[in-house]
Every structure is written in structure tokens, then in C-alpha cells.
Amino acid sequence: MAFNPELARLLEHPAIWRGTSVARTDVLSSGFLALDERLPGRGWPRNGLIEILASRFGVGELSLLLPALAALTNAPMARTSAWVAPPFEPFAPALTAHGVVLEHVLVVRVPAALRGGALWAFEQSLASGACDLVMTWAKRPQPKEIRRLQLAAERGRALGVLFRPMQALREPSHAALRVAIEPLTHGVRVNLLKSKGGVRGSVELDLAAAAHDLTPVRS
Amino acid sequence: MASRPLRHSDAQVIRLPTPLRSVDARREPVEAAELWVGVHAGAVNAAAALEKLATRAQKYTPRVSLVPPDGLVLEVQGSLHLFNGVDGLLRSFAEDCRTAGLESALALAPTPLAALVAARVGAPFVVTNKAQLTGRLTSMSLAPLRWPEDVIERLARMGVRTIGQTLRLPRAGFARRFGPAHLAELDRLTGRNADLRHRFQPRERFRRRRELTYEMENNATILAALAPLLTDLGRFLQTRQVGITELECRLRHRHAPPSVCVLRLAAPLADVPRLTELLGERLNALVLPEPVRSLELRSGLPVLRELNSNPLWQPGEYGGRAAGSESSQLIERLRARLGHEAVYGLQVLQGHRPERAWSMCEPSIADAAASARGGHGGGAGARGTASANTRGPRSSRAATPWDAFRRPLWLLPAPQQLDELDGVPRRLGSLRFFGEVERIETGWWDGGEIGRDYYTVFDIYGVQLWIFRERATPHRWFLHGVFG
Numbered sequence: 121m122a123f124n125p126e127l128a129r130l131l132e133h134p135a136i137w138r139g140t141s142v143a144r145t146d147v148l149s150s151g152f153l154a155l156d157e158r159l160p161g162r163g164w165p166r167n168g169l170i171e172i173l174a175s176r177f178g179v180g181e182l183s184l185l186l187p188a189l190a191a192l193t194n195a196p197m198a199r200t201s202a203w204v205a206p207p208f209e210p211f212a213p214a215l216t217a218h219g220v221v222l223e224h225v226l227v228v229r230v231p232a233a234l235r236g237g238a239l240w241a242f243e244q245s246l247a248s249g250a251c252d253l254v255m256t257w258a259k260r261p262q263p264k265e266i267r268r269l270q271l272a273a274e275r276g277r278a279l280g281v282l283f284r285p286m287q288a289l290r291e292p293s294h295a296a297l298r299v300a301i302e303p304l305t306h307g308v309r310v311n312l313l314k315s316k317g318g319v320r321g322s323v324e325l326d327l328a329a330a331a332h333d334l335t336p337v338r339s
Numbered sequence: 340m341a342s343r344p345l346r347h348s349d350a351q352v353i354r355l356p357t358p359l360r361s362v363d364a365r366r367e368p369v370e371a372a373e374l375w376v377g378v379h380a381g382a383v384n385a386a387a388a389l390e391k392l393a394t395r396a397q398k399y400t401p402r403v404s405l406v407p408p409d410g411l412v413l414e415v416q417g418s419l420h421l422f423n424g425v426d427g428l429l430r431s432f433a434e435d436c437r438t439a440g441l442e443s444a445l446a447l448a449p450t451p452l453a454a455l456v457a458a459r460v461g462a463p464f465v466v467t468n469k470a471q472l473t474g475r476l477t478s479m480s481l482a483p484l485r486w487p488e489d490v491i492e493r494l495a496r497m498g499v500r501t502i503g504q505t506l507r508l509p510r511a512g513f514a515r516r517f518g519p520a521h522l523a524e525l526d527r528l529t530g531r532n533a534d535l536r537h538r539f540q541p542r543e544r545f546r547r548r549r550e551l552t553y554e555m556e557n558n559a560t561i562l563a564a565l566a567p568l569l570t571d572l573g574r575f576l577q578t579r580q581v582g583i584t585e586l587e588c589r590l591r592h593r594h595a596p597p598s599v600c601v602l603r604l605a606a607p608l609a610d611v612p613r614l615t616e617l618l619g620e621r622l623n624a625l626v627l628p629e630p631v632r633s634l635e636l637r638s639g640l641p642v643l644r645e646l647n648s649n650p651l652w653q654p655g656e657y658g659g660r661a662a663g664s665e666s667s668q669l670i671e672r673l674r675a676r677l678g679h680e681a682v683y684g685l686q687v688l689q690g691h692r693p694e695r696a697w698s699m700c701e702p703s704i705a706d707a708a709a710s711a712r713g714g715h716g717g718g719a720g721a722r723g724t725a726s727a728n729t730r731g732p733r734s735s736r737a738a739t740p741w742d743a744f745r746r747p748l749w750l751l752p753a754p755q756q757l758d759e760l761d762g763v764p765r766r767l768g769s770l771r772f773f774g775e776v777e778r779i780e781t782g783w784w785d786g787g788e789i790g791r792d793y794y795t796v797f798d799i800y801g802v803q804l805w806i807f808r809e810r811a812t813p814h815r816w817f818l819h820g821v822f823g
Contacts, residue, residue, distance in 0.1 A: 178802040182748050182823035200666055200702075207749070211820060212685040212697030214746035222685045223703045228673055229681040241673055248672075250665035303801025 151187020152325050155310060160318035164188055168296040169270040169280040173288055177207060179303040181283055183327040190219035192252045198224045202245045204256040205230040205238035239265055246280045247272040255281040267294040374467060376432060377446045377454030378411040392439040393539040404536040412451040425465060448472060450530040459483035473529050477503025490517055545575045545638035554630035558622045561631055568636045573611035582607025585639025588618060592629035600625050603679055605704060606667035607642040620675035666704045691781050692789055693750060693819060745777065747805040747820030754817035757806060764806060764816035768799035
């Protein structure tokens with residue numbers, strides 16, 4: 121295609137979105153090269169909502185996010201990274217060992233009696249502008265709520281991460297990015313279910329080896 | 340002097356440089372370094388009014404002192420030019436006295452005691468020059484000094500009835516007969532010695548109550564009824580340039596004990612709309628046993644507020660720092676709804692027992708100082724650059740006491756006992772052992788002794804778990820963490 125400067129200038133307009141090109145989105149490297157190659161803009165979005173679907177709790181969904189968490193808390197202008205209603209206690213020594221700066225970590229517990237409290241806290245944290253990253257382990261958010269959360273994340277320029285069970289696969293979602301994760305004998309397989317402008321498909325990662333060396337096993 | 344034999348003590352004498360020109364006060368009038376306004380309240384029960392006046396007098400100077408039971412002095416030298424000089428200031432202050440409901444006499448003198456004594460005499464007395472002070476005091480009687488009766492009487496028998504006559508007495512003899520305290524008082528009166536006084540501290544906490552004309556049940560109406568109190572609070576905080584970190588709201592009922600809701604804030608706050616919003620959150624969570632008859636607001640200790648301007652860049656943008664206020668606002672909003680303990684930060688403690696290797700702490704509010712420290716600890720490496728340099732992160736990992744991957748990301752609140760089959764632990768099926776065993780045996784000195792062998796296992800679903808076996812006899816197995 122002949123290069124047309126006028127067209128190129130027109131396409132620079134931020135309101136124009138072209139299929140696979142999302143160069144304008146601000147991204148954050150996931151820490152896994154093989155995954156970055158598949159993700160739109162080569163990384164997790166800096167603001168927006170993503171969903172990580174895990175076959176079971178603890179198969180490696182947090183490890184998948186850990187390099188990004190460590191990078192965010194180490195950044196010179198780091199904001200808070202909030203954990204809303206985590207199922208267990210985040211183990212501080214392990215986080216430190218993975219390079220997470222605890223100063224920027226905030227844990228929010230939600231009393232069981234408070235219905236919808238976790239999503240409320242999640243939305244507040246996303247929209248506050250005080251957080252780089254907000255994670256939650258919500259039970260069953262409604263599609264309409266997910267839309268709200270997506271808007272809140274954009275308003276607060278935060279990355280919202282919704283950890284959900286695999287059953288959520290059938291439900292529609294407004295999240296910008298949706299990945300499913302399942303364990304392999306070594307490492308995990310990440311299925312990119314929905315990624316605006318990214319490549320769909322799956323990628324296999326060795327979390328333990330790659331999390332810090334940032335070299336994928338195979339892709 | 341030089342011919343005098345040198346004595347040992349000469350070495351210790353510190354010689355001050357002699358002034359180039361000695362100031363002769365009589366020839367060359369010098370403005371006094373301090374000017375005090377003395378107030379004498381004539382009314383009997385003036386204590387409350389004087390305190391009110393002292394609060395009001397803070398607008399002239401922070402150096403206001405109460406002289407119980409009926410006096411007040413304030414140092415105004417620094418602010419004379421702001422109130423059109425001596426006349427303007429005295430006129431303005433007399434007006435303040437009248438509004439405070441005090442029939443009071445004012446006097447101005449270079450020492451607080453002189454100003455007070457002159458105010459007690461009641462005659463117009465304005466002395467701005469220290470050199471003229473003693474001269475103006477001489478004719479005054481001793482009564483306004485409020486010395487004990489017998490001292491006055493003994494002085495009177497000696498024929499000494501005025502301050503001037505007293506000042507003319509030999510100092511040594513006066514101190515011997517009437518005590519050094521009275522001599523010291525005379526010195527303070529004439530400014531020979533400094534007169535140190537306690538500053539008046541205005542009431543520090545806000546406390547206001549409002550009786551309702553009718554009983555209220557609805558949280559929204561109660562909040563609306565609180566509005567004037569909150570406005571008062573805002574004014575209180577505004578004039579003092581302070582914020583509060585604690586606000587208590589008491590709702591009184593006819594029979595039941597008052598309902599109390601306490602608002603705790605992460606950072607000093609003086610913003611009424613925000614306080615109203617937070618208080619509204621709290622009130623919504625409150626279950627009222629009966630309708631409310633009266634409202635009361637009490638503030639905690641005021642805290643100096645850091646006033647900072649808005650940055651040019653948005654936080655998160657290049658050069659834009661995370662505004663601490665956003666972070667503290669978020670924490671307050673979450674705490675208002677979820678409870679104070681629900682929001683916390685994490686910290687690492689020294690020790691090998693997993694349960695005691697971490698603790699909750701007060702969340703740190705992202706500020707410039709905290710952000711500036713960002714990048715220390717050298718964790719997973721800066722994003723983007725790390726792919727080029729794979730060695731860097733490794734070296735930082737070596738700095739941690741143990742390999743990062745030997746600790747789970749999730750710790751169960753309490754170890755959870757596992758089922759066993761022939762001495763082998765099971766959880767939703769058989770477990771696959773992986774890696775080496777780690778023995779943690781410590782804590783014998785504080786009663787929290789543990790002796791455990793930790794293993795890393797995979798369950799049949801591929802979830803990596805952290806389990807341990809007790810070293811003590813039952814040798815039970817427990818699940819303690821999930822690697823996540």
C-alpha cells in the first residue's frame with residue numbers, strides 16, 4: 121500500500137480504532153515475552169478491565185499477574201495496588217521476594233454480611249485515581265456491573281483485574297481483555313478468549329521460570 | 340589592666356564585644372522591642388468572657404496570656420502596623436472587648452506587668468518607650484500590684500506608698516525585708532528582667548450540640564439536620580487552618596443510650612462536603628433504636644493540614660505524581676463503609692514462622708516521599724528493560740533470605756488439617772510431592788513454638804499447595820498455603 125501521509129495523519133486521531141493496531145493504548149508488560157506478543161499492544165492494558173478465568177483457584181492466575189504487580193509497585197510514581205476481598209491472606213514475605221514493594225499494597229476485606237460490598241469497593245478503588253492496579257475475586261458480577269467497572273477503570277486510569285472461575289466463560293463480558301488459565305504439568309496454558317486488537321489463541325508459559333527471567337519456554 | 344597579674348579565672352571570662360555606641364535612652368528614644376496591651380475586666384464573673392476575648396485577641400497576636408482572675412495581656416508590637424498603629428489597635432481592641440461583653444480598661448506598656456498594673460489603675464496609660472516607663476509608673480500607688488496586705492502595710496509604715504518610692508529603696512535591703520519574689524516582680528515591672536508568660540491556648544476541640552424541634556428517624560433528615568453543625572465545624576477548622584482525623588457524632592434518644600458513630604480519617608480533613616459524605620455513609624450503617632432528639636458533633640484533636648496545590652499533570656501521566664489526597668480519600672471512603680479494620684497494608688516481620696512473618700499495618704498513603712523511594716528493593720526489574728537483562732533480577736532474588744518460589748503467595752488464616760490415607764496426606768485426591776522438604780523449627784522462646792516439615796505438592800487439579808507435617812507425635816498433616 122502506498123504511504124499516504126494525509127491518511128496516516130488522519131489515522132493518528134485517538135478516536136479512530138483500527139483492528140489489530142492498538143499502539144495508542146498504554147500498556148504494561150506482563151513479564152512473559154510469549155504472552156506479550158499475543159496481547160493487544162504487547163502487554164496488559166494500563167487502564168481498563170481484564171478478566172482472568174482460572175480452572176481452579178490457585179492454578180497460577182496470581183503468578184501470571186505478579187511480574188506486572190512487581191513492576192507497578194516499583195515504578196517511581198507508583199500508586200496503590202489494591203487487593204479487594206482476596207480469598208486468603210496475601211503472604212507478604214513471598215510478595216517481597218517476588219519484588220513487590222509492600223508500601224503500595226492495600227488489602228481491602230469485605231464483611232461477608234455486606235452484599236455486593238466487594239464490587240462496590242472494587243469500583244470505588246478503580247475510579248478513585250489512587251490505584252494502579254485493583255484486583256478482586258468476585259463471585260458473580262452481572263454484565264451490566266462489568267460495564268460499570270470498565271468505565272470506572274478508565275475514569276481512574278487503573279488496571280482492574282477480575283479473577284473469576286471458568287464457569288464465567290459462558291457469560292458475556294464487557295472486559296477489554298479476557299484470558300483463561302489452566303495448569304499443565306509444567307507451567308500454565310493461557311487462552312486469550314477475547315482481546316480487542318490482539319491475537320486470539322493460546323500460549324504456554326512456565327510461570328516459575330519465566331516470572332523473573334522473562335523468557336518463555338515455548339509459544 | 341594588662342599589668343594586672345593574670346589570674347586563673349580570667350581564662351574563663353567570656354568578654355562580650357562592647358557596643359560601639361552606647362544607647363542613652365534618655366537622649367535618644369528607642370522603640371521598645373515589645374509592647375503589651377493590658378486588660379483589666381471590671382465585672383466579677385469575667386473568666387468566661389475573658390477566655391472568649393482571649394480567643395478573639397488571637398487575631399492581633401499569638402502571644403496572648405490570661406492573668407486570672409480578671410486580667411489579660413497581649414503583645415502587639417509586631418502587628419501595630421496592621422491596625423493603624425497604637426490608636427487604631429486600641430480602638431479596635433476596645434470594640435472587641437465590648438462585643439465580648441466586658442467593661443474593661445486598657446493600657447499599653449513595654450512590659451506586660453506594667454500594662455496590667457496600669458489597666459488596673461484605669462487611667463489612660465499609653466507608653467511606647469521603655470525609657471519613659473519608670474517615670475510614668477512612679478506616681479502610681481502600690482495597690483494594683485496586688486501584693487499581700489502586710490507587705491503593703493509595712494511599706495506604708497516606712498512611708499512608701501507609690502511604685503516610684505519603692506523603686507528608690509535599696510535593692511538588697513528590700514529583698515531582705517520583703518523577699519526576693521517582690522523584688523523580682525519590680526524588675527519585671529520595669530523591664531529590668533524578662534517576663535515570661537504562658538500563652539493562652541484556645542479551645543482545641545470542636546463540640547457543638549443541637550436540640551431538634553421534633554424527633555427524627557430518617558437518616559437523610561438527620562444528616563440534613565447535622566448540616567449547620569458541620570458548617571460550624573468547617574468554619575472552626577478554617578480559622579485555625581487545621582483538619583481533623585476523628586469526628587464523633589452522637590445522636591440522643593428519649594430513653595435508649597445515645598447512638599454514637601465515629602468517623603476516623605486517614606489524613607487531616609477540613610472539607611465540609613467530604614465530611615458530610617463520609618458521615619452520611621456512617622449514618623446509613625447505623626441502626627437507630629429510637630427516634631433522635633438531639634445531635635452533637637465532637638471533633639478529635641485538630642491536626643495541622645498540609646495544603647498543597649494541584650499538580651499540572653494528572654497522576655499516572657508522565658511527571659504526574661500520585662496525589663496523596665486521592666489515596667487517603669479512597670481509604671476513608673472504604674473504611675466508612677466497611678469498617679476501620681477492613682482496610683490495611685502489609686508488612687514483613689523478621690522470623691521464620693510463616694504466621695509471624697507478616698502483619699497488617701496502617702496503609703501508607705502514597706505521597707511524594709513514598710513515590711521517590713519507589714524503585715528500591717530492585718524486584719522484578721523495570722518493565723520493558725528486563726527482557727534485555729535477565730541477570731539483574733536474579734541477583735536481586737539472591738538478596739532475599741530464601742528463594743521466592745519456596746513461599747506461597749497465599750497463606751491460609753489458620754492451617755487446615757488434611758485427610759490421610761496410610762500416613763499420606765490427601766486433598767480432593769492424591770497429592771504429588773514436588774521439590775525438597777523444608778524444616779521450620781523455631782519459636783521455643785515465646786511459647787509459639789512450631790516444629791514442621793514443609794512440602795510443596797500438586798493436587799490432582801494442578802494447584803500447587805504448601806503443606807506441612809507436624810514433627811510432634813500425632814504427625815498430622817496440614818495445608819498452610821496456596822502458591823497461586
